[in-house]
Amino acid sequence: MARRQLGQLEAEVLAALAAAGDFVGTADLRSGLAGDPAYTTVNTILFRLHDKGLVTRKRVGRQFRYRLMVDEARLVSDRMHDHLRFASDPSSVLSRFVQDLSPEQARRLRELLDGPEE
Template sequence: MTDRSEDGAEPSPRRRGQGELEAQVLAVLREASEPVPVAWVRERLGGALAYTTVITILTRLRAKGAVERERAGRSFRWTAVADEAGLAALRMRKVLDAEADRHAVLASFVTGLSPNEERLLRELLAKAAEEEEG
């Protein structure tokens, strides 16, 4: 038996968010051993997305610095240069860059961290400072 809405219509498929699609495209690209064309990415995603949708996601990821492209004839081949953590960091940087009061944003972010997250952040900052000095 199929779930139906009150009006008897079939439920529409769950719509994925932009971030979810970006993460999926990035994961597929990271599986590739060499730069790949859009059609390869689309096929690995199951083939249900429109070709233009895949190009749009790749273009957005390129603008964020998460992927690179190289010319291959009249089209491009794509390569991941960031993983999912890198993509999340790029998003965080974009949000931070859009705010006028960076101090307030960072202070608010830090006060929302759990004790374990705060400890990890302190360790990462200490490690980054050591690398900068040495």
């Protein structure tokens, strides 16, 4: 099995927390992640996300349950802007990004770029 980058797993954990919408435990969260990551790996990521202020937690018995504290769309958007800002050729990055969109994603992007109809 190929190992994923820690940043990718962190993004998957954030997405799973966003989908949960409420407090969730490490074991429940882990079961919804692809690739069967180790419990301790998911727990470490949750601790790091908590340290970064991206999740809140509450103790239930001997364990913590976690909930996303930030707007997922804003978080992902900020990451995309950071990648573009540090790219040597942002136009090529945008071009590749658009080429890799599904037809539905491309249609939605066109709608967003065109703005509301007046």
